[in-house]
Amino acid sequence: MKKFIYTAFLSIALLVAVVFLKALSFTSIQIEPEPMPRLHLDTQQAAINLSRAIRIKTISSRDSATFEPAGFKAFHLFLEKTFPQAHRHLRKEVIGGYSLLYTWKGSEDHLKPILLMAHMDVVPVAPGSEGGWSYPPFAGQIAEHFIWGRGSLDDKGSLLAIMEAVETLLADGFQPRRTFYLAFGHDEEVGGFEGAAKIAALLGERNVRVGWILDEGGFISMGILPGVSRPVALIGIAEKGYLTLALSVKQEGGHSSMPPPQSAIGILSSAIHHLERNPFPAKLDGATMQLFEFVGPEMPFGMKLIFANTWLFSPLIKKQFKEISSINALIRTTLAPTIIRAGNKENVLPQLATAKVNFRLYPGDSIDYVIDHVKRSIDDSRVQIKAANDDFNEASSISEVNSEGFKLLERSVRQVFTDTIVAPFLLVAGTDTKHYTGICDDIFRFYPMRLTSKDLSRIHGTNERIGNDNYGEIIKFYIQMIRNSN
Ligand SMILES: [Zn+2]
Numbered sequence: 502m503k504k505f506i507y508t509a510f511l512s513i514a515l516l517v518a519v520v521f522l523k524a525l526s527f528t529s530i531q532i533e534p535e536p537m538p539r540l541h542l543d544t545q546q547a548a549i550n551l552s553r554a555i556r557i558k559t560i561s562s563r564d565s566a567t568f569e570p571a572g573f574k575a576f577h578l579f580l581e582k583t584f585p586q587a588h589r590h591l592r593k594e595v596i597g598g599y600s601l602l603y604t605w606k607g608s609e610d611h612l613k614p615i616l617l618m619a620h621m622d623v624v625p626v627a628p629g630s631e632g633g634w635s636y637p638p639f640a641g642q643i644a645e646h647f648i649w650g651r652g653s654l655d656d657k658g659s660l661l662a663i664m665e666a667v668e669t670l671l672a673d674g675f676q677p678r679r680t681f682y683l684a685f686g687h688d689e690e691v692g693g694f695e696g697a698a699k700i701a702a703l704l705g706e707r708n709v710r711v712g713w714i715l716d717e718g719g720f721i722s723m724g725i726l727p728g729v730s731r732p733v734a735l736i737g738i739a740e741k742g743y744l745t746l747a748l749s750v751k752q753e754g755g756h757s758s759m760p761p762p763q764s765a766i767g768i769l770s771s772a773i774h775h776l777e778r779n780p781f782p783a784k785l786d787g788a789t790m791q792l793f794e795f796v797g798p799e800m801p802f803g804m805k806l807i808f809a810n811t812w813l814f815s816p817l818i819k820k821q822f823k824e825i826s827s828i829n830a831l832i833r834t835t836l837a838p839t840i841i842r843a844g845n846k847e848n849v850l851p852q853l854a855t856a857k858v859n860f861r862l863y864p865g866d867s868i869d870y871v872i873d874h875v876k877r878s879i880d881d882s883r884v885q886i887k888a889a890n891d892d893f894n895e896a897s898s899i900s901e902v903n904s905e906g907f908k909l910l911e912r913s914v915r916q917v918f919t920d921t922i923v924a925p926f927l928l929v930a931g932t933d934t935k936h937y938t939g940i941c942d943d944i945f946r947f948y949p950m951r952l953t954s955k956d957l958s959r960i961h962g963t964n965e966r967i968g969n970d971n972y973g974e975i976i977k978f979y980i981q982m983i984r985n986s987n
Pocket residue numbers: 620655656689717
């Protein structure tokens with residue numbers, strides 16, 4: 502017995518020692534680049550330019566009957582007028598009707614080009630929400646140290662900031678050694694099939710291989726990550742896949758006074774209940790694991806101890822993360838029933854009940870695997886399951902953090918946003934970059950807007966706005982990034 506207690510005590514002591522040693526050697530991997538050279542920038546004029554861009558309504562639509570091309574044409578003209586230097590030096594092509602591809606030719610052909618992406622289209626304002634806006638969504642009001650309006654965050658801010666950077670650099674006599682492509686889609690919010698897809702196809706036909714791509718997606722988290730007080734620049738190195746399944750149940754119908762034991766509505770509800778009761782397995786690997794490798798060392802000691810020892814605490818971490826929706830989405834394939842329909846009269850049994858369930862696929866979980874999981878969870882042959890439409894894609898591959906692209910972004914972020922920690926992460930939403938996988942391996946998703954957790958709902962929501970100062974920082978970031986790549 503004594504020997505047993507002694508062995509147990511020794512094992513525990515050894516375990517504690519290992520855990521502490523791991524935590525002590527879990528040290529910061531943030532780089533310390535040289536300071537950014539001084540730069541003069543007219544941020545006031547830049548804010549005015551963005552405000553003007555917001556006033557031009559460029560709402561994308563998949564339905565050609567409701568699509569209004571006038572706004573897009575006006576936007577092209579606006580760019581031409583606002584950025585004369587860029588239009589003099591860069592080659593402009595209009596693709597897919599309204600998307601734009603600019604080529605800024607580098608002086609050295611052997612260097613791989615870089616592709617900077619953004620999109621000019623915006624989502625409409627949800628009917629009924631207009632009254633909730635502090636300033637009208639398409640007024641581009643500059644007030645209270647913010648530029649307000651639809652597109653300020655997603656994604657005209659990014660597009661305009663890239664153009665401001667190019668214009669500033671050209672005025673400064675800058676000549677790139679590498680070629681830069683600027684690709685601005687006009688239908689990102691509805692899938693990018695006419696814009697990004699066609700630009701990517703065209704570049705592919707021209708045998709262009711891009712060194713790396715930067716698009717929207719990541720941002721600067723202001724206190725969103727638990728346990729990290731400093732801002733974190735989240736650079737998307739992967740993005741989740743996308744799939745919507747349509748579930749349907751057909752029944753005889755008839756009078757509601759003589760119902761069967763289970764109605765179409767009951768069967769469908771039960772199917773959805775089973776789905777939600779069987780979440781996809783949580784995983785702590787890939788891009789999410791890398792996020793904590795970068796961020797973990799910056800945490801207070803208690804949390805550092807846990808993230809330095811994921812081999813031991815992984816179940817605990819997964820359990821905690823499950824409770825926070827934004828973090829839960831980083832560790833598993835998620836599912837969300839978004840539409841349900843059945844019945845049209847209170848005393849008639851519906852013959853058909855349908856639902857749509859939207860899935861965001863964790864890298865490694867294939868579409869086939871997800872469908873299989875859904876079928877097994879529901880386990881009811883009365884429920885028909887099929888893809889709701891042809892808008893689906895597998896999760897992306899994971900871009901390399903040791904690549905030239907990531908290192909360059911990391912350095913540029915740390916030079917401009919000196920208070921931030923840089924970290925890779927898994928983007929839980931989708932971007933136009935999915936169309937470019939054929940011409941590039943290293944794709945990064947990052948637009949350095951500073952967002953608190955409350956700000957997240959402004960994207961596609963009410964009171965979308967970007968801080969004046971933040972917008973200035975963003976332009977500086979693009980300038981510095983282009984300089985660093987030279
Ligand atoms: Zn966007």
